Amino acid sequence: MRVALTGATGFLGLRLVRELLAHHDSLTVLAHAGSGCALGRITRFLELTDAPAVLIAGLPGRIRVVETDLGRPALGLSAAAFQRLADELDVIWHSAGNINLDDDLDTLRRVNVEGTRNMLELAAAGGRRPSYHHISTAFVGGARREGVVYEDELDSRYGFENSYEQSKYEAEVLVRDWSRAHGRPVVVMRPSILVTDLPAYAELPQHPLQFLTRIVQASLGDGGPGGVPDERRPVVRVAGRPDGHLNLMPVEHAAAVMVRLAGLPPSGRADVYHVVHDHDVATTVLADLVERIVPVRVRLVAKRPDDPAPMETAADLYPGFTPYLSHRRRFDDTRVRSLLGPLPSGIRVDLGYLAAGITPGRPVSTAGAP
């Protein structure tokens, strides 16, 4: 069975590669043209995560890299190469995306919407009618901050917190419409915010909280909070609800669940799944996380201060993320649990877990590794 994956060098994609290699002999990686050696990046990830030496040694024989640009028609391939690729495939996983919450809508649409359109064209062109697995996000639920979001919902009535959400929503609409128009099944996986406790190695892709950490350190200073007494820490007011909560899903567990979902018999239409953790994390834990990395005291307040101190202005440097500190909604994953059974990851996403995932990773030498 020929399986292809986009976004294989990404934060989620690297974990999907590892899971997929456990189930398939080979993998076609549709890599981002001109963005560095995909095989080298996958190899480095597996080395840093202590993958078995035999898996790493076998990669060149099991992974075929095809350089593509999702945002270009035919993925930037010649018409003949595009058709050849399409005709080879039995399964397509589309995980690539632009996850920068603060990019403008046109930039986000190029990869998230046009890229999805081009991948659907690949699926449509394939003589073997490849199955199509689309990585969306639970945040297509948009700017609805309360209540329960269900897996069969997809509408724009609540608006969006940022253009990223909108672009992912538009992509999911394309996938759903394509499935109806072509009478082809698709699997849509909607993970929540993906996190890890793997230290933040410079050569690996970042997750949203690492990105947030870098921004906070760049704007509020990186003196290291250790030893600074509470009374000497300035208070930073940030718009958010102290009773808010967010769903943070360990990325390794998410990839394992996704591969299991992909193995289920398709219903014949768009099967949409929330890939989420069984417990939410309080927004106050995220405030505590910030206090661990910079010597401030974070106070969550009802709205953005009208008279922000310079430090509070700086603290709002990732506006695409700030609204999530006011969220209290829950993502229903009944469909996933009823098909796969209870999914306890055994991983508790707490302050310790999140702090481990933003700690800089120490360089690892593989020379002479046993």
Ligand SMILES: NC(=O)c1ccc[n+]([C@@H]2O[C@H](COP(=O)([O-])OP(=O)(O)OC[C@H]3O[C@@H](n4cnc5c(N)ncnc54)[C@H](OP(=O)(O)O)[C@@H]3O)[C@@H](O)[C@H]2O)c1
């Ligand atoms: N991270 C999260 O918390 C999260 C949560 C929910 C849903 N998701 C969804 O999960 C998917 C994967 O996210 P991620 O966290 O793995 O993102 P990521 O770490 O930013 O990785 C993005 C991947 O897409 C590739 N890519 C970007 N532009 C491309 C282009 N023009 N042509 C071909 N490939 C391109 C990148 O290749 P290069 O690295 O070589 O540029 C990389 O492999 C996305 O669809 C995202 O919306 C992510």
